[in-house]
Amino acid sequence: MSQISNAIATRDEGNLVQQYRADFTQVLPSHIKPDQWVRVATGLLRRNQDLARAAQRNPGSFLAAMLDCARLGLEPGDTYHLVPMGGEITGITDYTGLVELMYRSGAISTVIAQVVHAGDEFTWEPGVTERPQHKANWFGDRGDMVGAYAYAVLKDGATSDVIVRSRAEIEKVKAVSKTAKSGASPWNQWPDRMWKKTVLRELAKTVPTSAEYRTLQTQATDAAAVQAPPAAPAALPAAPDDEGPIDAEFVDEP
Known part of the structure; x- marks a missing residue:
């Protein structure tokens, strides 16, 4: 050109x-x-x-x-x-965008999303363990990707729902993606990111995200301001009687 x-x-x-x-x-x-x-x-x-x-x-x-x-x-x-x-x-x-929106809500302290490979040790027992246990040789040959998981830790220390998806479940998501057949698609350029994104999208349905959380917080604040009764006027000092004021009836000036 x-x-x-x-x-x-x-x-x-x-x-x-x-x-x-x-x-x-x-x-x-x-x-x-x-x-x-x-x-x-x-x-x-x-x-x-x-x-x-x-x-x-x-x-x-x-x-x-x-x-x-x-x-x-x-x-x-x-x-x-x-x-x-x-x-x-x-x-x-992008999956990092989903994580950013979760953090922006102000309700989440940590977001975890990982891909599990065939050579990893992965344990998750719903109702028994609170969070997945995942061990991997992070710098060696971990084998093929076999699944992914995601969860969030809320500011109060509670754990969100844990999302776990197998390779077959993630492949079904890819199959219905409009962009998966494009060479420029993230599915083809960064498949590990898209696996993480798949579980993060499911997680985002169960935890506060930026727009949702802030809107709800604003609505709750506005509703509380409208419904709150007007503040009662400060009590006035009791009028002294002929015997003089009683100490307990004094009201300190602000």
């Missing part, structure tokens, strides 16, 4: 993001700086020409995926992936 063509492509990619800037700003969480987020999105398009061409051909699917990414407050190309497929762009939350 000539230098002139490169310059035109770069300009178009920048314009594509900038023209939707107001839409992104409206849905981005308050802790995300719109300028920085837009720069990251523009840089992603400039680095990935396949994605840029798909976005130019189908700006509607690009906008839908990017709005979803913005609403979640995730980073395009890092914790949220945009995969061009069949003339459309599909947005995929």
Whole structure:
């Protein structure tokens, strides 16, 4: 591609993001700086020409995926992936993005998600052990991936539901994925991450995530403020009688 063509492509990619800037700003969480987020999105398009061409051909699917990414407050190309497929762009939350949303809720202290290999020692007895026991030779040949699990430890020390899925169960999830057949799909580039994501998505249904938890907390606070009875006025000092005041009837001034 000539230098002139490169310059035109770069300009178009920048314009594509900038023209939707107001839409992104409206849905981005308050802790995300719109300028920085837009720069990251523009840089992603400039680095990935396949994605840029798909976005130019189908700006509607690009906008839908990017709005979803913005609403979640995730980073395009890092914790949220945009995969061009069949003339459309599909947005995929990375497993690290799911973990980030759980931590953001403020209710979780630890999230554990691991892939189990054939050479690992793995024990999980529901109703008997609180959490899975997993031993592995982390730096040696662990064999094929055979399953994955995930759980969270809440701030009060309680353990969430434990999600355990076998290889066969995870393969069923992959089989119905719209992007699994694409060479750019995370299923093909980072299969271990997608195995973790599969169990984390199930875990996310049982624990607070950012939007859910904060919304519920805000609603609860607002409801308490509306329903709380007005504060009773401070008691007034008792009027002294002819014999003089009784010590126990004094009310200290604030």
